Amino acid sequence: MTMTRPLSNLALAMMTLPIVLGAPLLFLRPEGAWAWAAGMFTLPVMWFGLQAAAKIFGRPIGGGAWQRAGTDADARKIVSGSMILASLMLSISLGATLAAALGHIDKSLAQEIGQRSMYVLVGCYFVFQGNRLPKILSPLSDACGDPATMQTLRRRIGWTWVLAGFAFAIVWLILPENPALPIGIAIVLAGVLVPSLILRYHAKRGTRNKETTT
Amino acid sequence: MKAYRSPSILAVVTVSVSAIILTAGLLPTLYVLAWA
Secondary structure, three states, X not given: OOOHHHHHHHHHHHOHHHHHHHHHHHHHOHHHHHHHHHHHHHXXXXXXXXXXXXXXXXXXXXXXXXXXXXXXXXXXXXXXXXXXXXXXXXXXXXXXXXXXXXXXXXXHHHXXXXXXHHHHHHHHHHHHHHHHHHHHOOOHHHOOOOHXXXXXXXXXXXXXXXXXXXXXXXXXXXXXXXXXXXXXHHHHHHHHHHHHHHHHHHHHHHHHHHHHHO | OOOOOOHHHHHHHHHHHHHHHHXXXXXXXXXXXXXX
């Protein structure tokens, strides 16, 4: 709980990094102004849009009912973590482009740095979400089907997300682009999508069983 | 507790919001890289 506030503050602070890195590009390479502006302002616009939407619907993100459900801190951590990863993606790409515009590195190297760091951070996202998955889902009293089975399933799926995320990040760190792309897609399919579908199938079956028994 | 009655719906909303945020990072990054 004590880590939640600094993480939210870090997420807000990180949103300014793409703006700082993108602003010089507007002057150095004005032909790509729309791209730099998109990189600079998408996250702040989205963040304030989400906050506004949450206010319209009557509750801040991660507040109100979250607290009663005991998931407030987790919700904030997940949203803040995603925000930090998204900001990092944009910052690294804009930073590499800025370095290329200033003549410190090649254009092709800037593109490679941006692309690889983006995929590595996507891998980190799966690790981060997989780690939280068994902790954020509904309390056992709310689980569909047998609570112990559901919790075991969530923990295992969390593990596969973590391992798939690590593998995805490592593949994009060490392999050339050509084999990295198909291998990365295969890892996401096998390690993230299939386990998620299994969880969904079990949850649906559990709900059906619950309905028939009541 | 009107809008989100079940904690499992809360979890789904959180995961969806985080996925949307990540996508909001991915798409402009691809756009930036196309111009880099």
